[in-house]
Amino acid sequence: MAGHRFKPEKAEKLLDPKRQELIPPEKVIELLDIQNGDIIADLGAGNGYLTLPLAKQTNETIYAVDIEPKMLDLLKGRAEQEGYQNIQYIQSDLENIQLEDHSVNKAVIAFVMHEVPDMKKAISECKRILKANGRLTILEWEAVESEIGPPLFERIPSGDLKQFLLENGFHSTVVSLNQSVYAASIDMY
Numbered sequence: 001m002a003g004h005r006f007k008p009e010k011a012e013k014l015l016d017p018k019r020q021e022l023i024p025p026e027k028v029i030e031l032l033d034i035q036n037g038d039i040i041a042d043l044g045a046g047n048g049y050l051t052l053p054l055a056k057q058t059n060e061t062i063y064a065v066d067i068e069p070k071m072l073d074l075l076k077g078r079a080e081q082e083g084y085q086n087i088q089y090i091q092s093d094l095e096n097i098q099l100e101d102h103s104v105n106k107a108v109i110a111f112v113m114h115e116v117p118d119m120k121k122a123i124s125e126c127k128r129i130l131k132a133n134g135r136l137t138i139l140e141w142e143a144v145e146s147e148i149g150p151p152l153f154e155r156i157p158s159g160d161l162k163q164f165l166l167e168n169g170f171h172s173t174v175v176s177l178n179q180s181v182y183a184a185s186i187d188m189y
Contacts, residue, residue: 022148023139023181025053028108031137031175031183034058038105041065041129043094044112048075054108055084063099065090094122099129106130110139113161114154123168127188134188139181146180158182 028050034040034057042051045064055062064087066072072089079087092098094109095118107126116122126136141149143157156164158174161184165172172184 022178023049023110025050027177028110028137028139028183029053029057031185032106032108032135034106039063039103041097041099041104041107043097043107043109043126044115045075046071048078050108050110051075051087052079052082052084055079055087058086060086062087063090063104064088065092065094065097065099067091067093094125096121097125097129101128102131104129104131105134107134107136108139109136111141111149113138113140114150114156119164120168123165123170127170130188132188135185136188137183137185139177139183142176142180142182144180149180158184 034054036058037060038058039060040054040058041063042054043065045051045066048064051062051064064072064075069091072091076089090098094112094116107130109126113119113122130136138161140158140161141155143152143155145152149155158176162172162174165184165186170186172186174182174184176182
């Protein structure tokens with residue numbers, strides 16, 4: 001796929017209150033079925049839109065993984081300001097995730113799959129880091145015009161992502177969060 005990468009200079013857009021309405025973090029927490037003892041990976045964490053709400057839900061570690069060190073620095077600043085101590089910051093792409101095998105119970109990839117050059121390798125890496133009975137939830141932009149999000153030609157239609165996952169051995173449940181955003185969840189067995 002490999003759409004353009006989001007620029008750290010625009011990081012404040014990720015925290016826009018309109019985004020809270022469009023993509024409520026509590027809905028993502030519900031889709032991931034977060035339990036208090038879950039170890040979580042936020043893959044493509046950016047400046048922490050989901051990382052901080054996820055960190056509130058567990059006493060265990062949350063790995064904030066992002067390819068861009070500037071985004072991780074912004075996230076770290078926000079986390080320190082709000083007193084979070086259960087976040088570890090990992091600079092990594094999604095095609096070679098710098099986490100141990102079977103190290104997390106839950107993982108989320110929010111709005112970056114369309115930027116990944118090799119989605120097959122990325123999904124394989126997600127399988128590698130997830131424990132048995134783990135869950136991966138992928139949030140993406142539906143292939144419709146909307147005020148926010150990437151250009152239409154960079155978006156992955158929900159049907160295409162579901163088919164891609166199926167072709168790679170994963171049965172997913174796809175739900176529409178609204179007209180512009182969907183989530184595909186995969187349970188690992």
